[in-house]
Amino acid sequence: MKVTVVGAGAVGASCAEYIAIKDFASEVVLLDIKEGYAEGKAMDLMQTASLNSFDTKITGTTNDYSKTANSDIAVITSGIPRKPGMTREELIGINAGIVKEVATNLLKHSPDAIIIVVSNPMDTMTYLVHKATDLPKNRIIGMGGALDSARFKYRLAEAMEAPISDIDGMVIGGHSDTGMVPLIRHATRNSVKVSEFLSDDRMQEVVEATKVGGATLTKLLGTSAWYAPGAAVSALVQAIACDQKKMFPCSVLLAGEYGLDDICIGVPVILGRNGIEQIVEIELNDKEKAKMQESAAGVSKTNGLLDV
């Protein structure tokens, strides 16, 4: 199993590290445009191999796509991250050009790869990869909901003073400060609805803290987060590589599901060796449906800025 990660920055390197530590891939290739950067990150990571007991071979390359040839999975993390006070949508101007070029280069050398899009604004970048490559929709997956759901569970556990392993919950919708739809009505602690433990006000606080999870970290760090994003990407890569048939909310091209069409947005999917093996349509109430429509309108507005 060969995995390429384009962008050896904070998220790309973190994702490569988690993939290696889980030891399911034979090879991870890091590619970056900055001279020597991916090679340096790869060497540093390889020097953790004996300490962390993994056999995954990590190599780095400066923009030489021939080194990525025949990758099974390719992750796109190249592009700029936001700074405090910015929205993800403001990154579109620079990141659209980078993501389009990277996806095209990747597919020249790995025509059968499954692509995971991470660069922001992620839902729009995922849509752009569809438009630029025309790949079957099971092979283009945007990562956002897996991360947002992990943050939702963190906030729920914090509010309930419960261990995170007790919590289950999911965030669907767009990966943006206003567009996320944390499904609080469906969230549970060991199968018991969280409303049994939390007041309406406290649940609303959890929802709001989840939606601005990325912005909160960006303010604290001066740039956007990388550990949980890297872990979330590695979980998707593992689900595909190991044919796990796990369910994650991912940004995928919809054709009528959830009443939406020609848009990439976060919905639950089953991930396996073919990428997206199924889009899962769960029952939403009227309020949740309205939030999903509102979220989709925001993503469509950003998609409208693309030159495709």
Ligand SMILES: NC(=O)c1ccc[n+]([C@@H]2O[C@H](COP(=O)([O-])OP(=O)(O)OC[C@H]3O[C@@H](n4cnc5c(N)ncnc54)[C@H](O)[C@@H]3O)[C@@H](O)[C@H]2O)c1
């Ligand atoms: N979807 C999500 O949940 C999520 C989570 C975290 C970050 N992100 C996004 O991921 C992106 C990367 O974030 P980061 O913190 O790793 O940024 P970073 O600046 O640390 O790393 C980005 C890397 O991309 C490289 N790069 C730029 N243009 C390139 C090109 N044409 N080809 C190859 N490499 C190129 C840069 O040299 C840099 O090393 C940002 O757009 C950020 O907003 C998304």
Ligand SMILES: O=C(O)C[C@H](O)C(=O)O
């Ligand atoms: O917040 C960001 O800009 C990066 C990423 O989308 C995140 O949610 O951490």
